[in-house]
Amino acid sequence: xxxFAPYFAYAxxxxxxxSAYRFDHLMNIMxxxxxxxxxxxxxxxxxxGNTEVDGITLPMVATxxxxxxxxxxxxxxxxxxxxxxxHDGSIATELLRPISVxxxxxxxxxxxxxxxxxxxxxxxxILVVLTxxxxxxxxxxxxxxxxxxxMLGYGVLWVISFTVQMAAFWFVNVWSITTIKNVFVNVxxxxxxxxxxxxxxxxxxxxxxxxxxxxxxxxxxYLGQLTWQEAGxxxxxxxxxxxxxxxxxxxxxxxxxxxxxxQGG
Amino acid sequence: MSFIEVKxxxxxxxxxxxxxxxxxxxxxxxxxxYEKKEAVKDLDFxxxxxxxxxxxxxNGAGKSTTIKMLSGxxxxxxxxxxxxxxxPYKQRKAYVGSIGVVFGQxxxxxxxxxxxxxxxxxxxxxxxxxETYRKNLSRYTEMLDMGGFLNQPVRQLSLGQRMRADIVAxxxxxxKIVFFDEPTIGVDVVGKETIRNFIRExxxxxxxxxxxxxxxxxxxxxxxxxxIIIDKGSKVYDGTLPGIRERYGTTRQLDVEFSGPQEVAPxxxxxxxxxxxxxxxxxxxxxxxxxxxxxxxxxxxxxxRDMNISEPEIESIIRKIYSGEVF
Amino acid sequence: MRxxxxxxxxxxxxxxxxWFQYRVDAVLRSLAVFxxxxxxxxxxxxxxxxxxxxxxxxxxxxxFLYSLLFLTYGIMIIFFTGLRDFGNxxxxxxxxxxxxRPRGLLFQLIFANAxxxxxVGHGGLGLVLFLVSAxxxxxxxxxxTAVYYLVAVAGGVLIQGAVFLFLATLNIYLFETRSLKELxxxxxxxxxxxPISIFHKAVQFIIxxxxxxxxxxxxxxxxxxxxxxxxxxxxxxxxxxxxxxxGMYLLAYLFWRYSVRYYKxxxx
Numbered sequence: 086x087x088x089f090a091p092y093f094a095y096a097x098x099x100x101x102x103x104s105a106y107r108f109d110h111l112m113n114i115m116x117x118x119x120x121x122x123x124x125x126x127x128x129x130x131x132x133x134g135n136t137e138v139d140g141i142t143l144p145m146v147a148t149x150x151x152x153x154x155x156x157x158x159x160x161x162x163x164x165x166x167x168x169x170x171x172h173d174g175s176i177a178t179e180l181l182r183p184i185s186v187x188x189x190x191x192x193x194x195x196x197x198x199x200x201x202x203x204x205x206x207x208x209x210x211i212l213v214v215l216t217x218x219x220x221x222x223x224x225x226x227x228x229x230x231x232x233x234x235x236m237l238g239y240g241v242l243w244v245i246s247f248t249v250q251m252a253a254f255w256f257v258n259v260w261s262i263t264t265i266k267n268v269f270v271n272v273x274x275x276x277x278x279x280x281x282x283x284x285x286x287x288x289x290x291x292x293x294x295x296x297x298x299x300x301x302x303x304x305x306x307y308l309g310q311l312t313w314q315e316a317g318x319x320x321x322x323x324x325x326x327x328x329x330x331x332x333x334x335x336x337x338x339x340x341x342x343x344x345x346x347x348q349g350g
Numbered sequence: 351m352s353f354i355e356v357k358x359x360x361x362x363x364x365x366x367x368x369x370x371x372x373x374x375x376x377x378x379x380x381x382x383x384y385e386k387k388e389a390v391k392d393l394d395f396x397x398x399x400x401x402x403x404x405x406x407x408x409n410g411a412g413k414s415t416t417i418k419m420l421s422g423x424x425x426x427x428x429x430x431x432x433x434x435x436x437x438p439y440k441q442r443k444a445y446v447g448s449i450g451v452v453f454g455q456x457x458x459x460x461x462x463x464x465x466x467x468x469x470x471x472x473x474x475x476x477x478x479x480x481e482t483y484r485k486n487l488s489r490y491t492e493m494l495d496m497g498g499f500l501n502q503p504v505r506q507l508s509l510g511q512r513m514r515a516d517i518v519a520x521x522x523x524x525x526k527i528v529f530f531d532e533p534t535i536g537v538d539v540v541g542k543e544t545i546r547n548f549i550r551e552x553x554x555x556x557x558x559x560x561x562x563x564x565x566x567x568x569x570x571x572x573x574x575x576x577x578i579i580i581d582k583g584s585k586v587y588d589g590t591l592p593g594i595r596e597r598y599g600t601t602r603q604l605d606v607e608f609s610g611p612q613e614v615a616p617x618x619x620x621x622x623x624x625x626x627x628x629x630x631x632x633x634x635x636x637x638x639x640x641x642x643x644x645x646x647x648x649x650x651x652x653x654x655r656d657m658n659i660s661e662p663e664i665e666s667i668i669r670k671i672y673s674g675e676v677f
Numbered sequence: 678m679r680x681x682x683x684x685x686x687x688x689x690x691x692x693x694x695x696w697f698q699y700r701v702d703a704v705l706r707s708l709a710v711f712x713x714x715x716x717x718x719x720x721x722x723x724x725x726x727x728x729x730x731x732x733x734x735x736x737x738x739x740x741f742l743y744s745l746l747f748l749t750y751g752i753m754i755i756f757f758t759g760l761r762d763f764g765n766x767x768x769x770x771x772x773x774x775x776x777x778r779p780r781g782l783l784f785q786l787i788f789a790n791a792x793x794x795x796x797v798g799h800g801g802l803g804l805v806l807f808l809v810s811a812x813x814x815x816x817x818x819x820x821x822t823a824v825y826y827l828v829a830v831a832g833g834v835l836i837q838g839a840v841f842l843f844l845a846t847l848n849i850y851l852f853e854t855r856s857l858k859e860l861x862x863x864x865x866x867x868x869x870x871x872p873i874s875i876f877h878k879a880v881q882f883i884i885x886x887x888x889x890x891x892x893x894x895x896x897x898x899x900x901x902x903x904x905x906x907x908x909x910x911x912x913x914x915x916x917x918x919x920x921x922x923x924g925m926y927l928l929a930y931l932f933w934r935y936s937v938r939y940y941k942x943x944x945x
Contacts, residue, residue, distance in 0.1 A: 107382065112856035119864045122880070123871075130875035131728040138727070261705030268712045277720045282727040363941065423776045423942050439938070447779035458774050460691060462698040467691060474687040475778050475785075477680060503698070 091184050092192035099196030103204075110204065117158045117209045124150045124277070125217050141281050145308055148219040151210070152307060153276035153300035159206045160239045161197035162246040164263045166190045168253035176345065187247060187338065194243065223309025230316050234303040237323035241298045244327050245270065248334030254341030275301035295326040353559055354397040354420065354527070359429030360583075361390045361415055389415040391583040393429070400557040402549075404574035404591075406564065408672040412583040413563045417529050420561070421451050434526060447476060450525035454532035457516050459504045465515045466500045469522060476523035483522060490518045493548050510541030517545065521552070528552075530562045534569055546572045567665045579671060586671060591664065599667050603660055604632040604644065609653040620644065628655075684780070688788040696794065703794065710798025714747060717870050718806065732875045733905055737813040741902070743870050744806030745894035749833030750866075751800025757838055759790030763845035764854055773942050782937065786845075816901045828919055829897035835922030836893050842929040849936045861888055869894060874906035885914075889925070892918045 103110070128146045136142060167190070170176040179186050213219070222228040249266045253259045271277055273296035280288065280301050291297050302319045305311050311319060365385050377383075390412040397403055407413050418424040419431060422438035422445055431438055436445040459468040473483045491497055494514040499507060507515065513533060520528060530549070534542045550573050552558050562574060570577060571591060579587040587594060608628045616622070619638045623631040632644065641659065648654060696703040718740065725736045734742070754761070763786065766772045775785045816822060844858050851857075865883065869890035873881050885891045892914070899907045900915040907915075 108851060109853040109856040112860045116856060116860045116864055119860065120867065122877070123864070123867050126868075126876045126880070127724075127731070127871055130732050131724065133732075256699060256701045258699035258701075261701075261709035264709040264713050265705070268709075268716055271716055272719055277716065278723050283723060284726055287723070418773070418942050421777060423773050424940070425938050442776065443779050443781070446777050449777075451777050453773075456770055456773070460695060462695045463691065467694065471687055471691050474684045475780055477779075 092188055095189050095192040096196035096199075099193045100200045103197065103200045113158070114205055114208050114212075117154060117205065118212050121147075121150050121154050121209075121213055122217070124154075139281065141279070142220075144218060144220045146279055147217055148308060149275065149279045149281075149301075149304050151213050151219050152304050153274065155206050155210055155213075156235055156238065156300055156303065157276055158209065159198055159201045160242050161201055162194055162243055163190065163197075164246050164250065164267075166193070167247075167250040168257075168259045168263075171253045172257055180342065180345075190247070191243070198239070220308055222307050227306060227309055227316070230313075230320070231303055231307040234306050234316070234320050234323065237320055237327065238299045238303050240327040241295050241323055241330070242270070244330040244334055245295065248330055248337065251334055251337035251341055254337070254344055270296060270299065273297070274299040275304065295330060298323045298326050352396040353399040353401075353434055354395075354561070355430070355432040356393055356395050356416075356420070357430040359390060359393045359416075359419065359426045359431060360388065361412075361419065361424065361427050363387050363389055388583050390419070390426075390580075393580070393583065393585055395578055395585060395588060397559065397561065399559055400553070401576060402553045402560045402562065402574050404562050404564070404570035404577045405580070406567075406570065406577065406668070407580040411580050413580065414531060415583075416580070417451075417531050417561065417563065421449060421529055422446055447523065448526050450520035450523070450528040452517050452520045452528070452530045452533050454513060454516075454530075454535040457504065457512060458519055459512070459515055461505050462503060464501045464503055465496075465507070468504070468515075468519060472519055472522050478523050482524060486522050486524060487518070490521060490548075493551065494518060494544060510537040513537055513541070514545065517548070524556075525558070527559045527561075530560065530564075532564055533562070534564060534566055542566070542569070549573050567668060571664060579668070581672060581674075594664065594667060595661065598671065599662050599664075600636045601662050602634060602636050602641065603662075604634075604641070605658045605660070606630050606632065606648060606654060607656040609655050612652055614652070617644070617647070681784070685788045689791060689793070692789075692791060693793070706794040707798040707801070710795045711802055714799055714802050717867065718743060718802070721870070732872055734872050737810045738898075738902055738904070739871070740806050741810040741814045742872065742894055742898045744803050744810060745829070745833065745898060746803070746866065746869055746890075747799055748803030748807060749830055749893055750837060751796050751798075751803050752830070753834045753837045753841070754799055755791055755793060755796040756787050757841045758792035758795065759786035759788075760841045760845040761858075762790060764848045767848045767940075768852070770942065772940065776940075783933070814902055822901060825900060826897070829900075832918035832920075832922035833893035833897070835926045836889060836918075839922070839925035839929040840888065842926070842933055846929070846933045846936045849940050865890055872904070872906060874909060885910075889921055892921045 125147055128143060132138065132143050132146075167176070167186075170179055176186075179189075222231060245266065249262060250259070252262050256262070273291060273294060275297060276299075280291065280297055283291070298319075302323060306316050306319070363386070365387050366382055393412070393416065405413055405416070415424065419426050420433060420438060422442050425439045433445070434448060436448075438445050459465060460471070469487065472478075478486075491500065494517065496511070496514055496518065499511050499515075504512060504515070513536075517533060533549075534545055537545065546569060549560065549562070553560055553573075562569070564570060575590060577587065577589065577591055577594065578585060587597075589597075605625070606629065608630070611628060612630075614622055614630060617632075617639075619634055621633040623633065625631055632648075634644070645657065648657075696706070721739050721743065722736065725731070725739070729735075731739060759766070763772075766775075766786070775782055775789075778785060811818070840862055844854060844862065847854050847857065865888040868876060868880060868884055873884050873891055873895050876884075881891075884895075896910075896914045897918055899910075
């Protein structure tokens with residue numbers, strides 16, 4: 086257990102440090118709510134009185150937005166954890182400490198995520214439920230699977246960020262690459278267009294990418310759109326994505342360290 | 351002639367007081383507490399043209415706040431500041447063209463570009479005439495031995511090189527006053543010496559007025575004639591460096607080596623400390639114990655091989671002033 | 678004046694040189710901005726593949742509405758990147774340095790940070806959208822509509838510039854304002870990408886009177902397109918864009934002038 090003590094300390098520091106910016110925090114809750122309202126407004130207008138389109142009801146659409154944006158608010162990944170340290174050179178000192186640097190990043194992100202869950206997602210959820218109404222989860226069992234799948238979704242988002250950050254070892258400034266990555270995540274994960282409404286060919290392409298694993302899989306499980314077997318299979322797919330992308334990221338991380346050693350920081 | 355004039359200046363900051371732990375965080379999230387901190391209170395001093403003054407004090411004493419007010423970054427809350435006929439915070443644009451500021455902790459150079467590019471930018475910003483620019487650049491780069499790295503990106507420079515480049519950057523427009531805020535921090539011994547020599551030369555040759563903050567007493571001993579010490583926002587000493595020893599350095603120590611192991615009977619007003627190898631140290635105040643009497647007493651009573659008397663180091667006096675022992 | 682242009686030139690040279698230290702990033706920079714800002718467009722495109730129209734607006738009309746938003750932003754951000762990032766400048770203590778230099782503070786903030794690459798990305802998107810949609814939305818382009826369009830773009834630039842200046846000024850009082858900007862500006866802009874008539878009355882109120890994006894694109898687009906949902910608003914709104922722009926900018930500028938003296942340099 087002692088092995089995890091420093092990571093726990095990092096997580097706690099991040100969690101507690103967040104209370105400093107109260108005003109900012111309040112704004113963030115409202116921001117999340119507003120985004121949900123925007124998409125809800127758009128889809129209400131698009132439905133124009135129809136109760137369902139292609140078997141998808143308006144509350145289901147609302148649920149998709151609330152869950153994916155809500156989870157988006159919780160899933161805090163610091164895209165510049167490594168690039169910042171590489172740019173200012175502090176990565177060298179980080180490597181000398183007897184702890185894993187990616188481990189520290191996980192710890193800090195997890196501390197933030199916990200803070201977000203309690204102080205961002207919860208208030209936003211309450212506000213949204215009171216105003217626009219979303220679907221209830223498909224039973225307690227499925228809800229448990231949803232929670233598992235949501236965690237795996239965070240895992241997918243995290244390993245994607247981790248792997249992309251490794252580009253900093255070669256390019257140092259990675260703002261552009263990070264921004265492009267985030268465009269893919271936003272558009273293809275279903276957080277801005279429910280993937281039900283994507284054209285067929287797009288859905289076909291998406292099957293071969295990790296993006297739908299981030300938010301859309303948990304949403305489908307929450308809504309009960311998947312059978313138990315399907316849900317289990319999708320979770321397994323999430324896990325496989327995490328593993329594959331992590332291996333790629335870890336490969337780059339090792340190569341990057343070597344490069345750092347060769348150049349002497 | 352007073353060139354820099356600071357008259358009963360005060361500045362207070364409001365600080366969010368955070369408690370630790372989870373309950374502290376919750377408290378801070380919902381009912382934040384603020385505390386007033388007087389960074390500078392009722393500060394007075396006058397500096398003449400061409401003077402070189404060391405400005406020291408412990409961390410949080412208000413040095414940086416004072417420098418920031420003098421350079422026009424901060425408005426004083428009350429009191430008056432005049433520098434070279436200007437009111438810094440009111441006549442900013444006209445004033446700052448005549449000063450140079452070096453923040454040792456904060457470079458003003460373009461991180462990704464060669465040093466010379468930053469200099470060219472500063473030339474344009476300060477409207478430095480070509481002639482002056484060329485003259486200053488060649489003179490300062492030679493004095494600071496910078497020719498080798500003018501074309502290197504700043505991010506590849508050592509701390510000492512970067513600091514020298516930063517000093518030149520602050521001087522290209524030939525300022526009449528220069529504020530140095532810890533210009534030797536993190537620089538190695540040789541680099542420090544170069545910087546000190548440069549500063550001294552600049553002061554004596556160009557009659558530039560300088561205010562100098564540092565934590566390194568050697569900086570002060572080797573460059574400044576005058577010293578202002580502040581603590582908790584107020585001035586506690588203003589005078590020459592030797593003056594400080596006269597006023598506060600009344601402690602003396604006498605190190606004695608005896609011929610063999612020796613027990614010493616207590617002496618009034620003298621603290622006796624055991625050192626190694628038959629040596630003992632006698633510490634006393636020069637106004638309480640007369641040095642001749644103490645030495646006679648020891649010579650009469652014991653068999654002594656060697657004696658050595660010393661005055662305290664400036665550094666230890668200053669440390670005592672900071673910790674409040676002297677006042 | 679020549680001196681000012683010279684300095685602006687030196688600043689631009691320095692900025693460009695800094696970026697090209699990291700070639701890959703510099704090349705990708707415009708592309709990244711272009712793609713990021715296209716997100717909203719891609720969303721509209723895919724959504725309208727499924728649904729035919731949004732409250733009477735077809736895809737081209739929606740893209741035209743969108744193009745106004747980005748063209749104005751693209752022009753504004755060339756100059757106002759320094760104000761967008763002013764929070765960082767204050768937090769890192771770099772604003773101290775600006776104060777120590779004998780030039781106008783706004784001038785320095787603008788030219789030390791002018792972000793031409795990002796501006797090409799933003800403005801490029803606006804331009805592409807305009808070129809794609811302008812011929813297909815039934816507007817007859819003549820002197821009158823062209824002048825109206827240009828004035829509206831200028832007004833839109835001023836409105837957004839005023840908001841950036843206002844939000845930048847708030848950094849003098851508040852340590853962290855990123856989320857406020859996120860809420861007031863970026864989120865509201867997401868609303869403004871759509872015909873505001875589809876939203877709740879409260880949202881419409883905000884977007885007309887508080888964060889008046891409606892005058893950046895909705896009302897100017899309505900002047901040219903005359904869609905049915907304009908019936909819900911006073912006709913006068915079609916002509917107010919330049920007035921709102923100038924008024925807001927003046928107020929923001931006065932607020933800035935007033936606030937600079939309260940700047941608290943961040944501690945050590």
